Every structure is written in structure tokens, then in C-alpha cells.
Amino acid sequence: MKFQRGQSIVEFALVLPLFLLLVAGIVYVGFALSDYLTLSSTTRSIAHEASLTRNENNRREIVKRQIRNVDLRSGLFIWNPDRNGGSNNDYLRVTTDVANNSVIVISHADYNTDSFIGRLMSGFGSNTDLDGLNIPYIMYCPSEDD
Numbered sequence: 001m002k003f004q005r006g007q008s009i010v011e012f013a014l015v016l017p018l019f020l021l022l023v024a025g026i027v028y029v030g031f032a033l034s035d036y037l038t039l040s041s042t043t044r045s046i047a048h049e050a051s052l053t054r055n056e057n058n059r060r061e062i063v064k065r066q067i068r069n070v071d072l073r074s075g076l077f078i079w080n081p082d083r084n085g086g087s088n089n090d091y092l093r094v095t096t097d098v099a100n101n102s103v104i105v106i107s108h109a110d111y112n113t114d115s116f117i118g119r120l121m122s123g124f125g126s127n128t129d130l131d132g133l134n135i136p137y138i139m140y141c142p143s144e145d146d
Contacts, residue, residue, distance in 0.1 A: 031074035060086035077109035
């Protein structure tokens, strides 16, 4: 009976680090999903508004307005679109598909190699599926006749 108390303390000491690691992982995945939803929502909004105009300058203004206050909070991803000019770069690209009468918006966020998870994920190789977040949206542009 005397050793029963000592046994439960040892079991607790063995289980506690694993439990804390599990809780920390769940919280980190929650932050990463939050970043994904933020980026996806921003990309969808840009595609929707950009599909309503055919003027390139208006599209740049739409991009600047939509991304002005967007921030990815987890630190797992790096997303640096052109916030001042609204121009295309590696992180955000807005193009027009004239043949299909649509706007294509692609957002890309690299893994942040300053974070442990970012280093871990980017170390899986050069597979393009594992190089961060890639979120494409294709939105139909209504014609003047519609």
C-alpha cells in the first residue's frame, strides 16, 4: 500500500509530458488552420471582386484593399504580397483567362523556416505539394451582356 502512492507519481511524471505535447500540437494545428482559412477567405474575396471589373488598375486597388490588414498569426507560414502596389509576385497572383472569361487568383505562403514545424515541413524534400500553402480560386467574370 505504501508503494502505491509512489507508483501513481511515476505514472503521472511519464504521462504529463506526452499529454502536454499533444495539447501543444492541437493548439499549433489550430493556429495553422486559422492561417489557412484567413488566406483562403482573402483569396476568394479578391477573386470575387476582381471578377466584377475588367480594368487592371481597379483590380490592383481591390488587391491592395483586401490584403491591407491580413496577417498570418501562427508564424508557420510567410506571406508577403505587394501591399503597396497590388502587383503580382510569388505570394499572390491575379491573372485573367480571356478564353474562359474568368479571373484566376493564386495565393502561396511558404513555410517559415524560423519555426520548428516550418523547418520540419520544408525538410520533407522538394515536392511541390509540400512547399507551403497554395490556394487557387477561379471566378467567372460576367460579361456586359449578363
